[in-house]
Amino acid sequence: MSWGSAEAGALDAVPSGRQHDLRRLTSAWLLSKRSAHTQRGYHRDLGDWLAWCAERDLDPLGARMSDVDAWITQQRRSGGRNGRPAAESSIARRVSTVSSWYAYLVRNTADDPRPLMTRNPARTDARPRVDPDFSPTVGLDRSEVDRLQDQADADGVVSSALIRLLVVNGLRVGSALAAQIEDLGHDRGHRVLTVVVKRGNRRRVAIPPLVGAAIDAMLDARGNPAEGPLFVTPSGRPLYQLYVYRLIRRLARRAGIAAAERISPHSLRHTAITELLNASGGDLRRAQDFAHHADPRTTRRYDRARDSLDQHGAYLLASRFGRP
Numbered sequence: 001m002s003w004g005s006a007e008a009g010a011l012d013a014v015p016s017g018r019q020h021d022l023r024r025l026t027s028a029w030l031l032s033k034r035s036a037h038t039q040r041g042y043h044r045d046l047g048d049w050l051a052w053c054a055e056r057d058l059d060p061l062g063a064r065m066s067d068v069d070a071w072i073t074q075q076r077r078s079g080g081r082n083g084r085p086a087a088e089s090s091i092a093r094r095v096s097t098v099s100s101w102y103a104y105l106v107r108n109t110a111d112d113p114r115p116l117m118t119r120n121p122a123r124t125d126a127r128p129r130v131d132p133d134f135s136p137t138v139g140l141d142r143s144e145v146d147r148l149q150d151q152a153d154a155d156g157v158v159s160s161a162l163i164r165l166l167v168v169n170g171l172r173v174g175s176a177l178a179a180q181i182e183d184l185g186h187d188r189g190h191r192v193l194t195v196v197v198k199r200g201n202r203r204r205v206a207i208p209p210l211v212g213a214a215i216d217a218m219l220d221a222r223g224n225p226a227e228g229p230l231f232v233t234p235s236g237r238p239l240y241q242l243y244v245y246r247l248i249r250r251l252a253r254r255a256g257i258a259a260a261e262r263i264s265p266h267s268l269r270h271t272a273i274t275e276l277l278n279a280s281g282g283d284l285r286r287a288q289d290f291a292h293h294a295d296p297r298t299t300r301r302y303d304r305a306r307d308s309l310d311q312h313g314a315y316l317l318a319s320r321f322g323r324p
Contacts, residue, residue, distance in 0.1 A: 011050065013059045021109070022061070022116060029104040034200035037174040045097035048079075061105075061116055068095065069126045088128040098122040137270040138262045145271060147255035148248075157221050159247060161214040162231055162239070166265060168211050170272030170291060171195060173265035177239050179230040181219065193230075197292040241265070 014022055026046075033039045052071050053060045072091055079086035099122035109115040140148065145167055152163035165176055175195040183194040184207075191207040207215070219225065222232075229238040244265050252260035269291075277287045291298075 014061055025105055025108055029101055035198060042097050045094040046101055048094055049098045063121045065121045065124050068122050068124050072126050089130045092128040092130045095122055095127045138259045138267050139271045139274055144257050148251055151251040151254045157218040161218040164211045164214045166268040167272055168208060169205050170269045172269060173241055173244055177231060181225060181230055182227050203292055
């Protein structure tokens with residue numbers, strides 16, 4: 001992964017005798033993240049920090065905790081899109097990334113005659129504390145999903161198959177786009193697709209007939225190739241994430257969805273997990289397995305019905321302990 005001019009400028013501020021080790025260890029740190037999607041995210045977040053350092057002629061190896069605190073303050077003022085304040089969750093993620101980078105440098109050079117870093121300036125109490133039960137992602141209701149799918153069907157076989165897979169199977173967009181034709185198969189009477197989830201793990205997901213028919217129509221239009229990317233552009237290139245972002249927002253606008261400009265591929269995953277929790281009566285374990293979440297607390301963020309007074313525990317206990 002290459003750096004932009006501002007980020008490269010921050011690395012150039014490092015004394016020349018140390019640049020080689022810093023670049024080598026930075027590359028190793030990125031490659032230690034198994035998911036290509038995670039690597040890109042870490043690369044982008046570290047780049048934000050290095051660009052901030054470059055603007056101030058600050059050697060990132062000489063940064064203090066107060067510098068990271070100043071970066072956090074700047075993000076709260078104009079660190080988001082179009083110069084708007086950045087979300088607290090975005091700031092927390094960026095600081096976490098930078099902290100991981102510094103920790104890697106400390107651990108790998110601690111025994112060197114001249115360590116690159118001896119302390120982690122991003123271990124600051126100023127890092128935002130994000131509510132683990134809150135998700136800022138915009139979801140869709142059933143009517144909006146139906147209208148979005150209608151527009152996808154009208155748009156073409158690729159849009160139809162992709163949107164159905166994202167909505168019904170709740171896949172991360174990276175997992176869907178990495179899928180290969182040869183990953184399709186059968187298992188004990190089920191149509192399945194093997195996908196790569198977080199941490200590089202592979203999982204088989206069931207493909208319902210509704211989704212399978214859309215995938216078959218898409219592959220039939222391509223002459224039923226035996227191998228290669230499952231999803232490709234009209235020109236034959238593998239679909240990429242920016243393409244899907246633009247596609248979903250274009251379809252959402254056509255469907256008359258009010259929040260069309262805030263919808264993302266994750267909105268469809270968010271909708272799928274939320275609807276499954278509602279349909280299953282809040283079956284957290286089933287939803288966790290469906291979403292491939294390692295931690296059930298992550299799944300719980302999607303349970304919009306958990307605060308409903310209709311299900312309040314006091315009613316159950318009143319039936320056991322209360323007297324007329």
